[in-house]
Amino acid sequence: MAAMAARSADTVVVVGLGVIGLSTALALARRGVRVVGVDRFGSGDARTSSTGLSRSIRVAYAIPEYARLATEALDRWAQLEARGTRPIMHLTGQVDLAAPATLAGLAGGLGAAGAAYEELGAADIRRRLPGIVVGDDATGIFHPRAGTVVADAGMAALASAAVAAGAELRAPEGVVAVEAAAGGVRVTTGAGTIAADRAVIAAGPWTGELVGPLGLDLPLAPALAQVTYFDVPELVGMPAIAEWGADDGGGVYGHPVPGVGYKLGFDAAGDDPWNPEAAPAPDPAEQERLEGWARERLPGLAGRALRSDRHPWTMTPDGDFTIGSLGPITIAAGCSGHAFKFGPALGELVADTSDGTPRPAAAMFALDRPALAGPAPAPSTPINR
Ligand SMILES: Cc1cc2nc3c(=O)[nH]c(=O)nc-3n(C[C@H](O)[C@H](O)[C@H](O)COP(=O)(O)OP(=O)(O)OC[C@H]3O[C@@H](n4cnc5c(N)ncnc54)[C@H](O)[C@@H]3O)c2cc1C
Structure with missing residues (x-):
């Protein structure tokens, strides 16, 4: 093992360079901290959560803190996009289909964040989503601050901005242990000790x-979630969609994917066990079930499935993230299947948590909140945020 490296003042080691770790590395490096980021596989590896082409982004959250965090994230993604060469956001708006009580919650979050929205009846839903099949009693909302994050472009932009701000990013290099040590921390990796x-x-x-x-x-419950891409380039300008409560309560979401067409997924992972070493193979039965939903709701997608991808996410008992510090060690995990969109805003919040700067929004992510005192949820627990 390599000799222990000499310690310089105000150094932070970021373990894991998915969207949360990269965003944190960027936020800390911009504050003048010396950042060493270490990833076992490399950012965006197919075994990780922050992989693939796209993620949905929306301000519409019933919990105002999330709506405000998403608003900050949209601004920060736009700043990253402006300094690079690839588009990161494709904002076509989103239509949410749900019972009136659920829609009222989403509208409340949008209102708290100062974001626009429009209430929809069945005719408006059909106008916003050409080809959708809904009953005449359907209710929905349309909100324009929503659509798609081009995930691989976003990851590349975060990494290049972090390096430009002075962060050192190392991969592949696995961390074996993180421990408090006199006056700081000791991080042991496969290559030595930091x-x-x-x-x-x-x-x-x-x-x-x-x-x-x-x-x-x-x-924390790691779980395997799947998405299916559809070869419908003619729908790339269509809004994103969320049908809350579809598929026996779990829900279905989708959004346009530039260069491909459209993507759909269930808001719940399957029950298959997560293998920490292997990229998960897609589940054809889940794809068939999703295509069944598409045949009923968006028949234009029928027969146009291109492929499915399966990746891990990490559920918490309440669906909120897990962010807090144990002395000099900050934990930022428990993505609960919905963290990508918040990337650069979460990075600032995690950096504040590490710096010891109070952030009221961080309370709902605290390590000592009651929900984290109980058992882990079932991996297939649906996203409820
Ligand atoms: C199929 C699917 C669809 C999703 N859709 C959406 C969506 O539409 N909108 C949205 O907002 N979110 C979505 N999400 C959720 C989002 O992708 C995740 O919340 C987010 O990517 C989590 O990022 P992370 O940084 O916590 O984890 P990861 O991306 O997994 O990053 C963790 C990193 O740590 C590294 N690592 C692990 N162990 C070690 C070690 N010992 N030493 C060093 N490095 C280590 C790994 O290699 C990895 O790179 C989706 C997730 C999935 C799987």
């Missing part, structure tokens, strides 16, 4: 194995 002032553990589904030795037994 002495630093602080560490941030943003290891996605692998977080449990790194925080367990710190005495933290977090109820």
Whole structure:
């Protein structure tokens, strides 16, 4: 093993360079901190959560803190897009189909964030989503601050901005242990030991194995979620969609994917066990079930499925993220299937948490909140945010 590196002032090691770790590395580096980011596989590897072409983004959250965080994220993604060469956002708006009580919650969050929305009856839904099949009693809302994050472009932009701000990003290099040490932390990797002032553990589904030795037994449930791409380039200008409560309550979401067409997925993972070492193979039965939904709701997609991809996410018991510090070690995990959109805004929040700067929005992510005192949820628990 390499000799222990000399420690310089105000160094933070970021363990895991998915969207949360990269965003945190960027935020910290911009604050003048020396950042060393380390990833076992490399950002965006097919075994991780932050992989693939696209993610949905929306301000419409019933919890105002999320709506405000999404608004900040939209601005920060736009700034990253402006300094690069690839489009990161494709905002065509989103139509949410749901019962009036659910829509009222989403409208409340949009209102709190100062975002526009329009209430829809069945005729308006058909106008906004040409080809959709809904009953005459259908209700929905349309909100324009929504659509698609081009995920691979976003990841590349975060990495290049972090490096430009001075961060050192290392991969592939696995971290074996993160420990508090005199006046700071000691991070042991496959290549040696890094002495630093602080560490941030943003290891996605692998977080449990790194925080367990710190005495933290977090109820995190890694799970395998699938999405299906459809070869319908003519629909690339269509709004995103969310049908809350579809598929026996789990829900279905979708959005346009530039260069491909449209993507759909269930708001719940399957029950198959997660294998930390392997990229998951797609499940043809889940694709067939999703195509069944498309045949009923968006028949223009029928017979146009291109392929499905399956990746891990990490559910918490309440669907909220897990962000907090144990002394000099900050944990940022429990993405609950909906964290990508918040990337650069979450990075600032995690950096504030590591710096010890109070953020009221961080309370709902706290490590000592009651929901984290109970058991882990079933992996197939639907996203409820
Ligand atoms: C199919 C699917 C669809 C989704 N759709 C949406 C969506 O539409 N909108 C949305 O907002 N979100 C969506 N999400 C959720 C979003 O992608 C995740 O919340 C987000 O990517 C989580 O990022 P992360 O950084 O926490 O985890 P990861 O991306 O998994 O990053 C963790 C990193 O840690 C590294 N690592 C692990 N162990 C170690 C170690 N010991 N040493 C060093 N490095 C280590 C890994 O290699 C990995 O790169 C979706 C997720 C999936 C799977």
